[in-house]
Amino acid sequence: MVELAIDLGGTAVKIGVFASDRGVETAEFPVDGGFHLDRVAEAADALLAGRRPQGVAIAVPGIVDRAGRGLLAAHGKYAALRDVDLSEWSHSTFGVGAAVENDARAALLGELASGSATGERDAVLITLGTGIGTAAVIDGHVLRGAHGHAGVLSGHVTVDLDGSRCPCGNLGCAEALASTWALDRDLRGDGSDGHRVAVGPELQRRVATASPLGIRDLIETRQEPESAAMLDRYLRIWGAVIVTQCHAFDPSVVVVTGGVLRARDVVLPALAEYVHEHLWSSSFRPRFVTPDEPELSVLRGLAAIALDPETTRDANDA
Known part of the structure; x- marks a missing residue:
């Protein structure tokens, strides 16, 4: 076969x-x-x-x-x-x-079939990469909705009412504020307002010599205060997306995947701490997992x- x-x-x-x-x-x-x-x-x-x-x-x-x-x-x-x-x-x-x-x-089907969430029947996934992708499974069934949109748009939840417009049409989407494409835009001042975020010398060197920039660059330069502040904001935005997923779908496990998870020791504990702290008081505190080969x-x-x-x-x- x-x-x-x-x-x-x-x-x-x-x-x-x-x-x-x-x-x-x-x-x-x-x-x-x-x-x-x-x-x-x-x-x-x-x-x-x-x-x-x-x-x-x-x-x-x-x-x-x-x-x-x-x-x-x-x-x-x-x-x-x-x-x-x-x-x-x-x-x-x-x-x-x-x-x-x-x-x-x-990706969620792959992790349920033979990966980090094998055997689980209630799970959500967030993939952190070029954009923010999401998915959900409830009682073993992939969530789709009446028109195919259910579960996959949590990356477009509004986290900043005064934020910039996302290509999806919404304002202040998590993806428009904390994704690889958003980072590259902000570091180079390529947005509609030309705004450019403050960066430290090492990250600035990467901006000048590398294209495109990625979340990995932010993590690898987090010894610089500017990078540390941006990374903290990204982690809080990702955490807010996962809180929304947990409130909506009540999973037993959260699968966090994407290229950024090469730095899982930095990302995963911070996300789990944020989510467990901000969930509704009686909500189940889900287990966090990440694939060995995202x-x-x-x-x-x-x-x-x-x-x-x-x-x-x-x-x-x-």
Whole structure:
């Protein structure tokens, strides 16, 4: 059995081939302004090396239509996917139609199936990266809602009524204030108001020599007061998002994932402390976990979906 997983991420496309005799083989390439499905096909074909997948699943950074065939709306780097039936594209490219899923939901499915939350039936996930992705499972069922938006938009909860406008249209979203793209914007003064935050000398050196900047740069320069203050604000904003998730979905476990979790010893205890302190007094204080390999969360979830699209899109009973 061979399953093909394609993760269309915010900064890179990641591809995984899961084969019973070889485990998982992965490849990735950056998304740098232009995006073309032909490049995805070429990279996947190289990884498949002549093998035909029995199942294909694709993760996208947005809202998926109810049929699980494509994005309801495509913006930015993935604007080329507007009105594209990704399931049909997969069928014409690989000989089998794809199941399409929101990337955060796929990541949570991966952690429930064979990761840090194995066996849990009530869980939420927050992924901290280019944006802030979220997902929820209640009593083993993936939360979707009547129109596919449930559970995945907690990163767009308003945390500052006087904050800047987010590309989503809302004001003061957590993602617009505490994500990788927001950090890079603020450090370079690329916002609509041209505002630039104060930075220390080491972070300023990175601003001048690196592109784009990431949360890791903030963590690695936290010995500078300016970086420490920004990091503290980010942690409080992320914590507020998780508090909102816990109040809404009452999970037993919170999965925190994304590239920033390479610094889990800094991030995870601070988030758990904030959340446990700010939850409603009678709320359950959930357990916090993070994947050993956060970069594989989405691909693992996609492999489970590719293996059994109907079951894994509706519930996690494995």
